Amino acid sequence: MAPARDSSSLLREAGLRATAARVALLNALCATHKPLKAAELRRSAGRGMDLVTVYRAMDALEKAGLAKRIGVDRTSASWEFAHRAHHHHLVCRGCGELEDVGECAVEGLEKRVLGKSKRFASVSDHSLEFFGTCRDCASAARAA
Amino acid sequence: MAPARDSSSLLREAGLRATAARVALLNALCATHKPLKAAELRRSAGRGMDLVTVYRAMDALEKAGLAKRIGVDRTSASWEFAHRAHHHHLVCRGCGELEDVGECAVEGLEKRVLGKSKRFASVSDHSLEFFGTCRDCASAARAA
DNA sequence: TCCCTATTGCAAATGACTTGCATAAGCATA
DNA sequence: TATGCTTATGCAAGTCATTTGCAATAGGGA
DSSP, X not given: OOOSSOHHHHHHHTTOOOOHHHHHHHHHHHHOSSOEEHHHHHHHHOSOOXXXXXXXXXXXXXXXXXXXXXXXXXXXXXXXXXXXXXOEEEEETTTOOEEXXXXXXXXXXXXXXXXXXXXXXXXXXXXXXXXXXXXXXXXXXXXX | OOOXXXXXXXXXXXXXXXXXXXXXXXXXXXXXXXXXXXXXXXXXXXXXXXXXXXXXHHXXXXXXXXXXXXOOSSSOOEEEEXXXXXXXXXXXXXTOOEEEEOOOSOTTHHHHHHHHOSSEEEEEEEEEXXXXXXXXXXXXXXXX
16 A cells, blocks of 8 residues: 555654655555554655664654554554555464454443543553464464 | 452463462463563562563463463563453553453454454454553642 | 472564664745 | 755663573471
């Protein structure tokens, strides 16, 4: 999925400088339909940028609302292009492979959840992940 | 919630040695209704054990099916006693405060999700977290 | 009670991510 | 197009949660 307008314009419209690193990262992000980790982003962006730059740039993209951070596991973060329909993820317990799950059956549950809580003032957001085994890991396990 | 039988028996039945550290951790876990982080567990267990011991013990408890690891965010893991009804969590974006959400509206969705995937062989599990702001953080933000 | 083996503590390593600082681009303006 | 202020970047070093190696210690079955 290429962005509606080129990445530089998107960046500038979001109030960010259209630097080479950010453009490359945003392109990489748009080109993929699954969340990318910092190291994958650097690889996909294809110009030897520092990992630190990836983190800082993604931080900027995130604040500007162009990228969305996915907190699937506790070992490393991933990001995906933000201008996408709300959806969830399927995660492999073996290799960490990620796949999108199109539908969201949880919309509208947030209010109910908040209503039952005494300690919370608001609920803005939710995340739903399904865990399982991808075919590769399943056959690897069978072979072992 | 105290365990049905004392922690030592639970451990031994699970095939683990009932060491002082594991008993203390399991007690701490059962005494709380919310997931505890490694450092909190050490504090709650109340005997100056090494943090490394907490990690190794929780790993053992987890493998034995006595504790459940919660992967809410990417900054630190939490565990809760495993013998509890399936439920989800409400997480404060400000301070990380965690609260249980009793109901699960996602049960039964797993099969449907798996059916739509081409890359996955099985789905065993899911996690659903709601994010928001707890009252403390909300009033702190108002005051600032 | 003894002995073998699992577990613990300590120290050091790892891996993801962040921070400080000097240099190198952006880009608005002249 | 050249200028100059400001924001980004690279590099090196630091932080934080978690893991690993190893020697010392403590369960618990015989």
